[in-house]
Amino acid sequence: MTSVLEISFGRNRSDINWKPDYLTWEEFVEKLRKIRRTSESMAEYDRMTKAQKGKIKDGPAYVGGFIRGGRRKKENVENRWLITLDVDHADEDFCFAVDLILGGQAYVIYSTHSHRSNACKYRLVAPVSRPMSPDEYAAVSRKLADQIGMTSFDKTTFDVHRLMYLPSCSKDAKPFLEESEGDPIDVDAVLNSYVDWRNPLEWPRHPGEEATEKKRSNRMEDPRSKAGIVGAFCRAYTISEAIETYLEGVYEPVSHEGRYTYVGSTSYGGLVVYDEDTFAFSHHESDPISGREVNAFDLVRLNRFGELDDNASDRTNVSKLPSYKAMVDLAIKDIKVKRDIISEEFGEREEIDESDLDWMTQLEMHPKNPKVVLSNAWNAELILTHGDFANVLAYDAFGNTEVIRKDLPWRKRERVNADYEPWLGADDRRLQHYFGKRYGFKSEAVIKNALTEVVHQNTFHPIKEYLEDQQWDGAGRLDTLFIDYLGAEDSPYTRSVTRKMFVAAVKRLYEPGCKFDQMLVLVGPQGCGKSSLIAVMGRQWFSDSLRTFDNKEAGEHLQGSWIFEIGELAAMKKAEVEEIKQFLSKENDKYRVAYDRQVSEFPRKCVFFGTTNNHNFLKDTTGNRRFWPVTVDPEQRKKNHFEQLTDREVGQIWAEALSLYRGGESLNLTREIAEMAQKIQEGHMDIDPREGLVHEYLNALLPDNWDDMDLWARRSYLEKPTGTIPRARVCAAEIWAECLGNDPAKFNVWEARSLYDILRGVPNWKERVPSRTKFKLYGLQTTFEKSINK
Numbered sequence: 060m061t062s063v064l065e066i067s068f069g070r071n072r073s074d075i076n077w078k079p080d081y082l083t084w085e086e087f088v089e090k091l092r093k094i095r096r097t098s099e100s101m102a103e104y105d106r107m108t109k110a111q112k113g114k115i116k117d118g119p120a121y122v123g124g125f126i127r128g129g130r131r132k133k134e135n136v137e138n139r140w141l142i143t144l145d146v147d148h149a150d151e152d153f154c155f156a157v158d159l160i161l162g163g164q165a166y167v168i169y170s171t172h173s174h175r176s177n178a179c180k181y182r183l184v185a186p187v188s189r190p191m192s193p194d195e196y197a198a199v200s201r202k203l204a205d206q207i208g209m210t211s212f213d214k215t216t217f218d219v220h221r222l223m224y225l226p227s228c229s230k231d232a233k234p235f236l237e238e239s240e241g242d243p244i245d246v247d248a249v250l251n252s253y254v255d256w257r258n259p260l261e262w263p264r265h266p267g268e269e270a271t272e273k274k275r276s277n278r279m280e281d282p283r284s285k286a287g288i289v290g291a292f293c294r295a296y297t298i299s300e301a302i303e304t305y306l307e308g309v310y311e312p313v314s315h316e317g318r319y320t321y322v323g324s325t326s327y328g329g330l331v332v333y334d335e336d337t338f339a340f341s342h343h344e345s346d347p348i349s350g351r352e353v354n355a356f357d358l359v360r361l362n363r364f365g366e367l368d369d370n371a372s373d374r375t376n377v378s379k380l381p382s383y384k385a386m387v388d389l390a391i392k393d394i395k396v397k398r399d400i401i402s403e404e405f406g407e408r409e410e411i412d413e414s415d416l417d418w419m420t421q422l423e424m425h426p427k428n429p430k431v432v433l434s435n436a437w438n439a440e441l442i443l444t445h446g447d448f449a450n451v452l453a454y455d456a457f458g459n460t461e462v463i464r465k466d467l468p469w470r471k472r473e474r475v476n477a478d479y480e481p482w483l484g485a486d487d488r489r490l491q492h493y494f495g496k497r498y499g500f501k502s503e504a505v506i507k508n509a510l511t512e513v514v515h516q517n518t519f520h521p522i523k524e525y526l527e528d529q530q531w532d533g534a535g536r537l538d539t540l541f542i543d544y545l546g547a548e549d550s551p552y553t554r555s556v557t558r559k560m561f562v563a564a565v566k567r568l569y570e571p572g573c574k575f576d577q578m579l580v581l582v583g584p585q586g587c588g589k590s591s592l593i594a595v596m597g598r599q600w601f602s603d604s605l606r607t608f609d610n611k612e613a614g615e616h617l618q619g620s621w622i623f624e625i626g627e628l629a630a631m632k633k634a635e636v637e638e639i640k641q642f643l644s645k646e647n648d649k650y651r652v653a654y655d656r657q658v659s660e661f662p663r664k665c666v667f668f669g670t671t672n673n674h675n676f677l678k679d680t681t682g683n684r685r686f687w688p689v690t691v692d693p694e695q696r697k698k699n700h701f702e703q704l705t706d707r708e709v710g711q712i713w714a715e716a717l718s719l720y721r722g723g724e725s726l727n728l729t730r731e732i733a734e735m736a737q738k739i740q741e742g743h744m745d746i747d748p749r750e751g752l753v754h755e756y757l758n759a760l761l762p763d764n765w766d767d768m769d770l771w772a773r774r775s776y777l778e779k780p781t782g783t784i785p786r787a788r789v790c791a792a793e794i795w796a797e798c799l800g801n802d803p804a805k806f807n808v809w810e811a812r813s814l815y816d817i818l819r820g821v822p823n824w825k826e827r828v829p830s831r832t833k834f835k836l837y838g839l840q841t842t843f844e845k846s847i848n849k
Contacts (some may be wrong), residue, residue: 062243064140064186067126069292072222075402076129084165086188086244091169092182094234095227097117101175104229108312109336110299116172120222124190136219138190142200142244143223145171145213145511153211154237157183163241170235179234182223184209186243193219198256199249205263214265229742282337282354288390288429291403292356295395297336301355305389309362316666337756360386363628391429394420396595404430418445422577426469432498439509444497444516444813446781452510453479453517457568457600457664458619461514468493477599478521482514522568522600522621531714537561538711544704545583546695552735555728556687561596561716562724564622564666572662574728576644576685580669582600582743583691589670590624592723596709597622608638614648615800623667624846636678644687645665675745679816746821749799753817756798757824757845761786766835773797787822788832790840803837818843 064084067077096718097115103418104115121232123141146153146168149214154168166185192201196219199648215221228234250256255513282293291723292301302310302319310319310330318328319638321341330341339358341348347361357401362383367381377383417795422438425431430436443452447468455462461482466472469489474480490510494500538554540561541547560579592603600621617623625639648661650810667683668813669686677683696818698704728736760782762768768776791814796803818824834840 061614065125065138065190066121066122066140067124067131069120069122069131069222072120073117074131077126078129079800087186087369088167091167091226092236095225095228096230096232097172099229100231101229104172105175108299109316110301110303112173113297113299116224116227117226117432118227122220123184124196125148126220131220131222131838136193138192138218139196140187140190142185142187142196142203142708143182143206143216143221145216145221145223146179146183147213148211149179149181150211151179153179153181153208156207156211158844160203161185161239161244164239164244165241165787166239168230168235168237168245169226170228171476172224172229173227174232174235175657184223188245188247190241192273193244194257195250195811196251198262199244200265201251202249203244204265204519209263209265212265214267214363221647225824281334282356288387288396289354289398291396291399291429292359292390292393293337293354294399295393296355298332298355299336300357300469301359306357307823324426327799337588350645356386356390359389363389387429388426391424391426395428395625396423397422400424400429403795407545415446432500434500434502434505436509436512436597438498438503439494439505440513442494443509443513447822452482452514453519454514455479455619456518456520457621459477459661460619463512474707493506501714515712520568525598525710526565526568526713528716529710531711531718534711535713536708536712537719539583540596541689543698544700545581545588545691545698546693546697547689547691549737552739553689553733555732556736558716558719558724559726560666560668560687561712562719563726565713565716565720565730566726567664567666568621569720570662572646573726574646575666576688577726578639578643578667578669579687579689580676581691582671582673582674583671583690583693585660587691588700589691590626592704593622593624593670595700595704596712598709608642609637613642614650616647617663617665620660621665623665624670625667626670628670640679640685675743677740677744682734684712685746686740686743687736688739688743698747747813747817749814750817750820752798753794753814756794757786757789757821758761759786760784770796770836774800786845788827788842789833790842791816791818791835792837792840794818796837815841830836 063081064087065079065081066079066087067079069077071524093603094117094734097104104112107115116140120528122136123143124139125137126135127135157166157168158842164185166183166184168181171180173181185200185203197217200217205216226234232539253261254259276336277532283290285293287670296304309322311322312327313330317332317336319328319330319332320328326629330339332339338354339348340352347365350359351357351361353361364382364385367385368375371380398416401416401422405415418441419438423433423435424557425433442448451465451467452462453462453464454460461477461483464479465471465487467486467489469492470486472480477512487507491506493502494506500506536543538558539549539556542549542553547553556577556579560577563573563575563577567575581593583589590603594603597620600619602616602622603624603626604622605613605616605623605625615729644661648663649658650661674690676688679688756777759777759780761780761784762782762793763784765776765784777797792806793801794814795801795806795810814824819826823846824843828846830841831839834842
């Protein structure tokens with residue numbers, strides 16, 4: 060037989076996602092030959108209660124057809140490819156009877172878990188010639204059972220959605236399997252044996268069904284179909300399971316299957332369980348449910364909490380009784396019940412799997428409506444850490460930003476090559492919508508607070524993670540980075556400032572706000588790779604877009620970047636350079652973040668590189684210690700960073716810097732290197748052409764009567780100075796009028812400041828404190844005095 064059968068398989072009887080498989084009859088028979096042996100002995104199994112036996116038997120199962128949507132309900136079975144019948148009352152001639160009716164056709168008879176040599180229990184399975192509709196299945200299966208002997212079969216075995224367990228047995232049992240080879244059962248031939256198979260009255264009936272139907276005429280609806288907490292509880296627990304779980308010591312099972320004794324009563328086996336273990340009726344007079352037909356929910360309710368109703372009116376609606384409220388409180392906390400509610404409620408709207416059910420059962424539900432998720436902090440945090448949000452939300456401790464590390468339910472990540480990307484302003488509103496639509500949340504504050512809590516619970520530092528992932532191979536690369544790739548001079552100065560700069564970048568990650576107010580400035584021709592090399596080293600944390608040094612705007616821009624380039628220092632005005640110096644000296648940035656109520660402090664986590672094409676880029680005579688110029692010559696470079704500065708090389712350089720930091724590398728230059736730095740800084744000064752004249756003026760010796768001379772006499776004397784007295788003090792006005800020959804009336808604050816800069820750069824001349832003294836011809840002026848070397 061080569062035709063393919065469509066069979067649905069489940070992991071156990073509670074599975075809510077039965078999956079179809081496509082097998083030949085021969086392949087399916089091979090599955091039936093594989094016996095699942097359980098750990099108990101036959102004797103132990105026989106002594107177990109029905110509920111205990113049910114747990115032992117529960118395991119891989121199948122339905123001989125296709126189940127739409129995966130939920131094993133009668134209305135979801137679209138067709139049947141197999142006849143599957145439970146044989147609970149087989150006599151010694153059963154197999155002969157089957158062969159008599161089905162001989163020459165394909166079928167298998169195999170033993171059930173409860174099968175014993177003196178009480179045979181089988182399953183009869185046979186393939187059919189074509190898929191059958193549910194009604195066809197009922198007609199065909201009943202006709203075959205009737206021909207074989209109806210009383211041998213379970214009266215409920217004809218349900219189209221009835222599951223059959225794959226073969227299992229106790230550890231010491233001897234399983235039975237008999238196979239008949241042949242053609243599949245001819246569906247149409249069986250149907251044609253009826254006068255009108257579509258008339259259910261013609262279908263053979265099991266003798267037990269008639270008695271059951273008489274009882275059913277006055278019976279309540281199937282409790283498993285009920286809405287709300289009652290239906291959920293009854294779907295989660297059969298009567299037997301409810302007794303075992305919640306009424307231990309209240310009822311005891313007896314040897315007759317489906318009967319229990321109420322503990323303390325004088326009668327025996329008076330509690331009868333029937334209708335697939337969904338209802339119970341008690342004949343015990345002392346039983347709280349005596350004379351009542353109850354489902355599992357009411358069985359537990361009346362036994363556990365019935366006394367709470369003693370003062371309630373007989374006309375009180377059941378749902379208003381104290382016992383009902385107490386039972387709801389009990390049921391709503393039960394994991395199995397919550398799994399059913401959640402599976403039913405959310406499974407109708409979307410696919411949920413076992414992992415979803417595991418965490419969703421922890422949601423706190425409304426006590427009066429178990430389908431309503433409470434809008435509280437616990438639930439919000441639970442939702443934001445599981446399901447659609449599992450491992451999604453995090454906090455970037457470097458950039459001080461909320462980020463996502465996976466796709467959101469409403470959008471995919473845009474930076475597919477990055478490990479994370481920012482949480483956007485629009486995501487706030489979409490999160491509110493998601494919570495409202497899926498879980499019925501209404502509190503915006505609860506969601507916002509939960510988001511803040513969850514992202515901070517998942518704080519990470521991307522650059523630290525990057526650095527610590529690098530394993531340094533021990534080869535030195537850092538000191539010669541600019542020497543190798545940009546052709547800088549190989550000198551102790553170049554090596555030292557390069558090392559200090561990159562170690563400072565690392566230190567500011569581990570010690571934010573640590574003191575470091577230097578900037579290494581790469582000086583060289585345009586297009587030689589200065590900026591691109593810095594960018595390569597900064598990776599995704601590089602920025603060259605810092606355009607202002609205003610406190611708030613600049614401070615905000617620093618968040619999220621690690622390596623900054625400040626380009627074209629030479630093009631900046633002197634005031635702008637002063638602003639940079641002040642900016643570099645800061646260890647923290649203070650400003651009020653948008654929508655925050657107070658000013659926050661952000662320790663510096665970054666460093667700054669400068670680049671310029673102009674050799675003489677230093678404009679001030681003071682404060683140049685902050686700038687470490689490194690002149691580069693692309694003609695002298697040994698390596699091409701566009702080709703050879705690979706991700707691995709960059710990682711090795713940073714790994715070396717991290718190792719140096721951990722080894723205690725100081726960020727301060729040694730005295731010898733500092734002296735070299737000063738000379739190099741002087742070599743990059745933008746010299747004022749008047750500086751030489753000022754130096755000559757200050758070095759000129761004065762006559763005894765200098766203070767008595769007028770302006771014209773002084774100018775005349777300075778043409779051929781012959782004095783003997785060194786100048787001890789000077790003011791900018793003197794230099795303006797006497798040294799430079801300008802009109803005193805045109806002297807202004809701007810000219811004064813430029814001359815102050817020159818004076819501050821003259822060796823051994825210092826600004827007096829307090830600075831203003833009186834000068835003949837010029838009045839009170841800012842005074843510079845010559846230091847006396849002792």
